[in-house]
Amino acid sequence: MALSALFAGSIAEAQAAQAVSLSPATIQSCILAAANLHREPPALLLILLNVEGGTLGAVSQNTNGTVDIGPMQVNQIWVPMVATHWHASKDATYHALRDNFCANLEAGSWILRQGLDEAHGDLWGGVAFYHSHNPVYQQQYMLSVLKQALRLEALPRKKTSARLSALNAPAGPPKQRG
Template identity: 30%
Template sequence: MPFVADLPPLEKERIACSISSAVKYEVPANIVLAVAEKEDGKPGQWVRNTNGTHDVGPMQFNTAYLRELERYGITANDVAAAGCYSFDLAAWRLRMHLRHDKGDIWTRAANYHSRTPQFNAIYRADLMKKAAKWADWIEARFVTLDVTKEGATPSTPAMKAEAAATAPAAPAAQPAPPRAARTAAYVPRQITFTSSNE
């Protein structure tokens, strides 16, 4: 993936796996990237929690969730390994939270960490900041589509650069708020990959 060529190997894996998992499980890519950055796990890493569970691997997947996956042969060692498998499981879990939990998108995404309100709120606040940063990163590199608008046309990085170059300068007294200040009105973006034959 050319957009990660100059990054350290673990960072390349985190970005590439997060994006491919987000596409596979139809989860906003910036949210998967934000969770991956927030969890900041490493292959083979095990972190013991105060409740006796462990957070395992690159996405710090909690062993409490593995109990329900044992019937499919999924083990903690699978989750601890390098590669995209732990990102796929994390995106699958995020998808379940986003589809079935209560609350706004950020509370549901922060349920990845904890459903306990006090821990969820802290995680949620930081997740929103990281997701805003990753949304900017994605929009600068990928074709994105606002999936909440019927008939929306894909937005390309070239279109954004062209619009920025031709747009009139904003008055100095009223600059646009940074994306982090606009996260309450966040709109999920979907990344779609197509082959050159299409």
């Protein structure tokens, strides 16, 4: 139920961030499929999508000369390994990462799984490895992940609070009958 609230509060944001319109049901389905396939919490994938802030069809230049691809900002250094994982060519993999939301999410989830395995199942260690192996970059990323998790957690409460305030607000002056 809490996951549904997270999806409801954040799918519109994830959808708006996409160059090509995706339905909330498609986004949710892709997240759940990737999470199930790689044994990860779906809410974590949603958080990472929001932290990464990439968009479908986008390729973002990094200061180190590499590029990040698509919604999960999959770094180009992963293309050969993802291509092997998918049994696909590097070119087809690059285009799928750039242009296919579910493919990009599956690849990001697979990369996260590599980090989780490297961290021997430690969730936070795996998330840190998803971003970098540099401790300074890891710390900055983990702070972003924490802030995003807290922001997303607060969304259902804010909506509920607003609804309750509206219900409890005075209805205005009584109507006079005349």
